[in-house]
Amino acid sequence: MAPYSTLMGDGKDETITANLFWGGQTTLKGGFFHELPLMSAAGAIAPYPGPLRVIVGAKETIVAPQPIAGNQLLQYHEGTGDLVVLESDHDFGAGVSIDLVEKDLAPKTVEWFRINL
Numbered sequence: 001m002a003p004y005s006t007l008m009g010d011g012k013d014e015t016i017t018a019n020l021f022w023g024g025q026t027t028l029k030g031g032f033f034h035e036l037p038l039m040s041a042a043g044a045i046a047p048y049p050g051p052l053r054v055i056v057g058a059k060e061t062i063v064a065p066q067p068i069a070g071n072q073l074l075q076y077h078e079g080t081g082d083l084v085v086l087e088s089d090h091d092f093g094a095g096v097s098i099d100l101v102e103k104d105l106a107p108k109t110v111e112w113f114r115i116n117l
Contacts, residue, residue: 092105
């Protein structure tokens with residue numbers, strides 16, 4: 001197995017470009033990948049006192065397993081919160097159709113903002 005530095009590069013300022021499955025590309029600096037294993041999403045959200053809505057995809061394969069990983073954020077968060085599980089993958093079906101975003105993701109997000117902000 002190749003070492004981490006071989007896979008992601010040694011430099012935090014080094015850029016890494018990846019092809020996205022729907023034909024686009026994204027470019028991130030190496031620092032993102034170097035910091036990723038050092039960060040804890042639950043640890044970062046724990047001190048936030050405000051309301052929290054976590055929306056996850058049941059078919060998620062990148063931030064997995066779901067909905068367990070999403071629920072973990074709520075367990076460490078002391079404020080009010082809820083979990084919404086959608087029948088989708090990591091990008092909420094964006095590569096296939098905008099239906100899920102228009103029918104579920106956007107309305108549930110707007111609903112949360114109306115109630116909590």
